Amino acid sequence: MKLAQTILAVLGLTTALISCETEYNNVGTQMLDNDLIGFEKYTATQINAATYLADDVNTRDYTINSLGHHNDAVFGTQTQHLVAQVGLSKTQSLSSIGDNPVIDSVYLHIPFKADALTKANARVVGSGTFDLKVYENGYTLSTSNPANNFSTQYYFSDLKNQIDQNIASTVLNNSTNTQQNTQFKFNTDPIKLYQYDANGQLVKDENNNPKVKETKSAGIWLDLDKNHFQNKFFANNKYKTLINEALFKEYFKGLYLQVNNPTSDALAQFDLTEGSLVFVYKQDKSDKSGKERKELVFTLGRDFGTDGNKNNISVALIENQHSGLLTTALAQANNPLIFLKGNQPTYSKISLFGTDGDNNGKPDELDAIIANNWMINQAVLTLTIDTQTSIANAPNRLFLYDFKNNKVLEDYALDQSTNPLKENYNGILNSGTKKYQFRITNYLKSLIEKDSTNFDLGLVVANEISNSLFNVTKNNKKLPLTASEMPFGTVLYGPNHTDVDKKMKLEIYYTKK
Template identity: 35%
Template sequence: MKKSFLKIASLAFLFVLLISCDKDFNSIDSDVIGDDNIDLSVREVQNLVAFTQKTEAVQSNNLPINALGIYHNPKFGLTKAHFVSQVELGNENPSFGYNPVIDSVYLYVPYFVDSRFTTETNGERIYSLDSIYGDPETGKFRLKVVENGYYIRDFDPTDNLQTAQKYYSDEKSTLIDPFKGSELLNDSDNPAQNNQFFFNKKELYIYKTNGSGQYVGADGQVLADQNDIALRVIKERKAPGIWLDLKESFFQQKILNATASGNLFNNNIFKNYFRGLLFEVEEIAPNQGALAMLDFSKAELKILYKSSAEPTTENPNPARSRKEFSLKLGYSASTSLRNNTINLLEHTISPAYQAGIDAAGTERLFIKGGSNGSVAYIDLFGNGELETLRNEVATQNWLINDAKLSFYVDQSDPNGMSNVPAAIEPKRIYIYDATNNIVLLDYTFDASTATKIKNNKLVFGGILETETTGDKKGIKYTVRLTEHIKRILKVDSDGNYADNVRLGISITEFINISSSTTYINRLTNQQGQLPLASVINPLGTILYSNHPNVPNDKKLKLKIYYTKPN
């Protein structure tokens, strides 16, 4: 009795430790359940029906997170991620004062960072960046910001404005390009802001100035040498992010000089007058670049200008003062920010990836996010194994304790493809009910959280297990399907089995995002659904299926742990 109690207590302690773990880790595939010391039986189901489905162009407007940059994956091809957003007035019908003149205009978009900062040298802080694919500092590319001339609609006119407008990842050349401006707005002399752009890990500084915009020293006096950065006083530190000095003359004419026209009266009028900004990317050299996931709703777009009150007889020369005016871009479903956006994704598919997609029913499953991506599907029934197990559960009253589905990563070079370093292997996959495009019960029941949001729902799993030495390549992904398997193997109180649904497998960027979106085949106009979080992740992985040619220890496996009654 005492020994049994200790076993149960130890198991409970380890399970609580597992779900409460709040640190980086490689594996969720605990061997506690199924240990030889605990009287459980295991049934391994291998003959599952699994196949890959290409997703083509994907709906990419008003995403919670957007990609910007260039990412080359030697297995899957080249992705170029452009972005277009409407812009809002911070204050409608603004008054800029008498004879306003712009000092400067800047755009700041923060990156996701892993920690506060990793190193500090001579007061300069270097951060570890998250959600950037490729080398952030050597992966340089050209970044162009121009005026967007296409009006991004709220509602679909082909449906009498009854449904929200859908825009797709492949519509840059057909919808956006014919109306874009030709004037380069990020025209700084600093090449890191345009022709040699890169994702800088260093924090950003805003320096102290006087009312006229001149830099001042620690004593508040104007610096004699305005170009000597060492003499400036740091007023504000900002986490690493995109910083672009924008063309002053454009915003002088477009914003400050437009008050009398009525185009700044409210945001409905303004969004048609100024239809937003387009961020375009170009390669500097073949296969060079990096790509970042960004929340543009957190961006700062500020106009710094000088103006005064209108002159009067009593005060013919009123003092001019420095002021700022904010514009807003990006879309956020959680706030009142409703600027329509589109992530425009160009993906040049590699011949090897195309061959893998075309070779249906082969040894591998190709899973890729973004545009021209792919998901995999699994049918649990149809091969006889689960049908037999269902009968045994019913006739022998077995108790289902746990169920885990494991996918092994193909680390070889199939079809002559190059190995992809472990650093760019997707960190997580997501399994869902693909019949109804909803989450599984195991996803819903898992309320575990972590400091890093991407590691939430730890028990549900899907996080990549990697090697501990060498290149630390990906080994496998494991997802728990205990509640789902229980309901399809055991009858409910009414004597019915839960519906046998098709399972979908996709890449995910954020596990907390569980909604679906649309993909479309332009040749057939056929549409389908896929997880939204797959659209906002450009990575891909190749997993082994259960084809007879796959080594037994690498095959797709469903392990079901159960207890037989005494």
């Protein structure tokens, strides 16, 4: 059998998304091969890797959204905006509003996403400012596409121009507090809401301090123009005609959060389903004896649970300006470095065991392994970060998948570990060695024992390892959704790198029969 010249591919990443100068976390310090002493070990010699830039991705209904701006010397700049429908809560409706409603205030609150792996309270990168403008959206968002037999309607990351052309209001976040608009800045402190009486007067405690009614999670907090919403919904009793969700969303198409003029890095991640748009208003009491203070809470995001309580479309609008370094790297054949990034992701195709010189349908190196008739105890794929090129803000985990069939590996599917999630499958950054490791034992056994021909693996950055859904691009390629939702990336040692110790390694631990 003929074996091609050895090509080793290195692909690795990760770090936490929790500050403007993120350091490696302490998760993943245990090497997967530490407990394999006593077994025989074989290191594969034939591995190829090629990296590609995806087309614009579908950004509808992300499970995790980002907002803000980030400038990366390696990958370039990105600015992320958001357009989002708001919906009626199942426990509240416009029909519950009494007579003569008058809005006291309107606010938008979207909590930051906490990081399950690092235990950080908020995923916020950078301390810069930008001009945040919130508008009423005038562009209709739909779940199905009537022009294509009512198939699923996708919205792609390049939709911003169409949204800009359909703005339906003046700027709504017109607070005198400029940190809510022209000098918007992410604040990671919890948000305190103070108590007011029915007349809108601040309630004091026994020490004459404002009485805290509720403390909300840190996140985006914006006071919006109450006069706009008073006229939109309550003038001429318009709210009484919006008797169902469809009529409501046709009349009010949601909010558009537009990022402008960033001074420096400032980007945050959040789960829209945790957010809300709230009207605080007064209405006549039912016995006409005076006014009473009420709240009307509108939902954000899409809840994919069985109750379907939240069914609101959102679309991430992403502006990327790729760096010359990234463009050159992707165009260069056999580049010694591999560049992986999120949002409009790059992805790497890893081909194991080299060429099939005898044309029997299996790579020659795999044929040799099969012929040895080993009992496979464990297979570990090890990947290393190139810390000389890129390190800050890299994702905490990578996602390795079946490239041919666009699905998770059996090792992922069978892993029931929860703390951290999918720990056996792994792909977590080792904070000491700057390496990632994946257990792909079941995958390798399927190649050997089940005559599988899935010799190609895909590798992307991961935002949430629990998210195993696949997304689509404009040219109909499928990629893991978690890569699209991750705003950052990193650089890895490639197959032609001269540092042999840091190249990708597939190590097979076995027992001779």
